[in-house]
Amino acid sequence: MRTILIVDDEPRTRLGIKKALDIWAAGNYRIECVDSGVQALEWLSRETAHLLITDVCMPEVSGLDLIHALRDHQMKPVAIVISGHAEFEYVQTALRYGAVNYLLKPIEKQELLEVVTQALKQEEDRHRIERMEKLVDPKLLALEDQNVRLCQQVKEAAEYIENHLDEPLTLAFLAERLHMNASYFSVLFKEQMGIPFTEYLTRRRIQRAKELLLQTRLPVGEISERVGYQTDKYFIKVFKQQEKLSPSRYRQEISGNSGSIH
Template sequence: MNTKTILIVDDEPRTRQGLKKTLDAWADGKYQIFTAANGEEAIGLMQKQKVHILITDIRMPEITGLQLLKMAKEQNIFPVMIVISAYSEFEYAQEALRLGVINYLLKPISKKALIEAVEDALQAVEKQERAGMMEKVVDKKLVDASTQNPLDRGPIREAMDYINKNIKNELTQKEVADHVHLNPSYLSVLFKEHVKLNFSEYVTRRRIQRAKELLITTNFPINDIAEESGYKTAKYFIKIFKELEGMTPSAYRKNQQ
């Protein structure tokens, strides 16, 4: 279940309930919306429950909104943050921006402004999640291969692009060499020199990277993922995946979830 969670923190009950009511009507059950009356209650809730979007008042007794944001960061809690305030003092806005707040709303908040701010925040959450996902699947050797930049790497860059585009298909060194108009054995030498991986290892790593992306982002059966990654049989795909990742594709998928 990947329901996004929104937490509203405000010490004024009317404001707190008003914001919740607006968001409940807008969310129509798609998101979980919680409230907290103060910073302490908010931190307690965030420790127990993943909060994707935090909407907090700045002026609160005991723990201010800005202190709450600092405390969350110190505890490695990183929701997308929106602050609200009845005060338009510039230093509050400046400090909030330094802490990574994406929106600063002034009271009284219109329903439209609140909903727009939350919609922007949801986009930011999705962007963060995509980045986190790519970090999980990234293969350091492939990143290094892409960032190496020798002067005469035109045909090698072209060969890598061709492999990446055709990863679902059977790929031979001869086919790729023909595509970039090089002799296969010369391509082999150049490839190893520039990419720091031999041809077949690069192809295997690209196939497994593709498989990892599909395992995390789709519910495709393992057979389909094997095929999409360029493997004729699921059995051989599972064997290669396990050699490279130390676990089966099913275990990898379960781990990431």
Template structure:
């Protein structure tokens, strides 16, 4: 995780602040943007105008200390990965940092090797957070809840679900799937609703929408191609359904996803 990544250094000591910036700019080689602030208020102003992926902040600063800054940034809607810097080794700071989810704690004067090691680890954590956040956004909670109760679902319904998922590109019908699992269509329909908590058609659409969300995140495919990939003949109908289920168009959804 480098391209498009912003690292914010906050320290009231100019020499420390500029030294850290110079070290990280040399290391990043234009892969990250390194910005600095001399106090908490300036840092909050920066964070309000742009995403901050990694925050390196001194603990002891006038007016607003580093721990207060972390809380204020999060209250403002940002949640960067944090590395704390301090010239003091008081244990209570480390304890509070742990409670706030700080990933590392460096004592001043910071050794170059330790700084770069801490930053690389923090960026790995940031990347994993983004990936996890994207996966949570992609996963259909209704489908996930149903799968948690999979052991309670009869074998024919489990087989039907596997068939539907394997044929996400096709316009599968209730009668087709009922025949596949050797059940009467009417009985299959009522059994499917009883055991999954959703109608056959709702399950099919939810499955297609989840497949579409994965493609929106993991590929740059045009919307029309994604519509075709999940079994819809026209992009217009796909977009209508997607908006009905997700509350936004596929293009809007893609824009809101974190970078891969």
């Protein structure tokens, strides 16, 4: 369930927004309120909000301070700011800080619901893009464009790797298969691919592992075998080096525990 956090030091505005959103959400969203920027920062240090609705002018920590403080937050919410007509310059600053929309007081219910719906759609789209970026290896993606310019031997090597990731592949084995000197093949491969053979093989294996983690419910140990690692312990170590988190954690974060990308 996605969460909307309302931050406003005026009880009437804060509770009015909450009441309107509670009726609109019909239990499909969690609606939370705090009455200051200080409380919002404390709340966000232990909870996750997908949408932040914040007043601009508040004591101690303003809405601008709040949005600015969250710019590098790992789970940064999309933000809507609330402002009076006389504070419009603050709204412009908030938009530069990353707010996606604004509401002017007094807030009309229909406009509130329209702006909230748009913001949640943007949050969903952003999250989907972030998930896709974590699925695709940028170096391998860049290599796709230059594949047509590869020499025949390197093309054959890449195709063989792709179709035999579960096997104990080595540079020497592929060089022999291609009837090439191993040292020459090593230099040629790096020259054409832009990365060494070992790094390419590792990235291909981890890429396949990510696909299996998201598209199947296979246990990590079986996935490890399918991408050519003899022990799941070593596979987990390499995966963490590449993706900065374990295979199990990756599956949870990217798929949202669903086992697939929707």
